[in-house]
Amino acid sequence: MKNKIAFYRNKLGITQQELARLVKVTRQTIISLEQNKYNPSLELAYKITKALKQKKIEDVFDLR
Amino acid sequence: MVVSKKIVSKKIIFSKYIFALVIILSGLILNFFKIGMNEMFSYSSVGNYLIYCGILLTFIVSITSFFKRDKIIDERAEKIGYKATAYVWWILFLGGFLLIIFDGIYHFQVSLGLFVSYTICLLLIVYVIAYKILERIM
Numbered sequence: 001m002k003n004k005i006a007f008y009r010n011k012l013g014i015t016q017q018e019l020a021r022l023v024k025v026t027r028q029t030i031i032s033l034e035q036n037k038y039n040p041s042l043e044l045a046y047k048i049t050k051a052l053k054q055k056k057i058e059d060v061f062d063l064r
Numbered sequence: 065m066v067v068s069k070k071i072v073s074k075k076i077i078f079s080k081y082i083f084a085l086v087i088i089l090s091g092l093i094l095n096f097f098k099i100g101m102n103e104m105f106s107y108s109s110v111g112n113y114l115i116y117c118g119i120l121l122t123f124i125v126s127i128t129s130f131f132k133r134d135k136i137i138d139e140r141a142e143k144i145g146y147k148a149t150a151y152v153w154w155i156l157f158l159g160g161f162l163l164i165i166f167d168g169i170y171h172f173q174v175s176l177g178l179f180v181s182y183t184i185c186l187l188l189i190v191y192v193i194a195y196k197i198l199e200r201i202m
Contacts, residue, residue, distance in 0.1 A: 024136065024138070025136065025138035025139070025140070026140070028140070028199070029138050029139075029141075032140060037202055038140055038202050044138075
């Protein structure tokens with residue numbers, strides 16, 4: 001699963017650490033997600049989408 | 065699956081102190097009722113051994129609590145943990161199978177205490193290595 005976390009995070013101007021704190025995970029998890037090494041649970045995907053101020057999960061995550 | 069949970073060190077440290085206290089009290093009770101007065105691991109009784117373990121645990125918890133910080137265990141860390149545990153089980157089964165084969169070729173005897181100690185050490189090492197590798201891959 002591909003995602004645009006890094007893109008939207010940079011757009012908002014927040015660091016990986018800040019995003020991690022917002023969604024209550026470790027920075028390593030954000031790194032893994034951005035590198036497409038780890039597929040998040042629906043709950044985490046939803047939280048990330050909200051933290052990145054996006055409306056739909058599909059805007060951030062894409063099944064490719 | 066919960067995204068993450070914050071492990072609050074204070075609660076864990078407190079529960080460890082309680083556990084140490086229970087061990088010490090068990091040792092005192094055993095000594096009081098003179099149960100298990102046979103020599104055990106070079107200690108004069110099981111009670112004394114438990115008291116020693118309890119004091120040692122209290123000492124270790126006190127030292128480690130100075131360096132502990134609150135940590136976040138998220139879903140990825142849990143997943144890595146599950147996988148590392150699975151590898152440990154596989155190593156345990158494989159190791160057991162190889163030991164049976166080796167025992168058939170070359171019969172050997174080893175004390176149970178030593179065997180269990182080495183097995184636990186091996187499994188802990190396998191777990192740590194598997195966890196570190198998976199942490200890099202995942």
